[in-house]
Amino acid sequence: MKLSVPQFWRVKESLYEMILTRCLTCGRVSVFKRPVCLYCGSTKVVHEKSQGVGVVESFTKVYYKQDSSEDRLPGTVAVVRLSEGVKIVGEVVGVKVDEVREGMVVEAVLRRYISDDPYGVIYYGLKFKPLKQNSTR
Numbered sequence: 626m627k628l629s630v631p632q633f634w635r636v637k638e639s640l641y642e643m644i645l646t647r648c649l650t651c652g653r654v655s656v657f658k659r660p661v662c663l664y665c666g667s668t669k670v671v672h673e674k675s676q677g678v679g680v681v682e683s684f685t686k687v688y689y690k691q692d693s694s695e696d697r698l699p700g701t702v703a704v705v706r707l708s709e710g711v712k713i714v715g716e717v718v719g720v721k722v723d724e725v726r727e728g729m730v731v732e733a734v735l736r737r738y739i740s741d742d743p744y745g746v747i748y749y750g751l752k753f754k755p756l757k758q759n760s761t762r
């Protein structure tokens with residue numbers, strides 16, 4: 626996820642906060658701030674901030690580091706079902722790779738993505754970390 630400074634500035638709201646789009650026509654919810662509903666195409670949508678809490682539904686270990694990323698290897702990327710019912714993919718941090726489990730309750734946290742930008746920009750974004758009270762399925 627390497628964006629130019631102007632690109633990053635334009636989308637920073639979606640990177641720093643988990644914004645959901647709720648359709649007022651069909652009632653479905655999708656992740657990210659969108660001008661139209663993903664499911665029915667309606668433009669009657671409202672944007673809401675997610676609570677940022679969810680459950681790990683699936684995950685995989687990552688052994689490949691993207692250029693300039695802050696990823697520590699091996700890492701974990703998970704499909705997280707948010708409390709609002711939608712799924713999002715994100716890195717899980719703050720826990721050993723072998724300790725990540727399906728059913729683990731996680732919360733979104735702001736973390737550094739990239740810090741070796743040639744223009745000195747440090748990019749931040751959302752990742753997930755285990756919530757204190759974890760449960761298993």
Ligand SMILES: [Zn+2]
Binds near residue numbers: 653
């Ligand atoms: Zn809709």
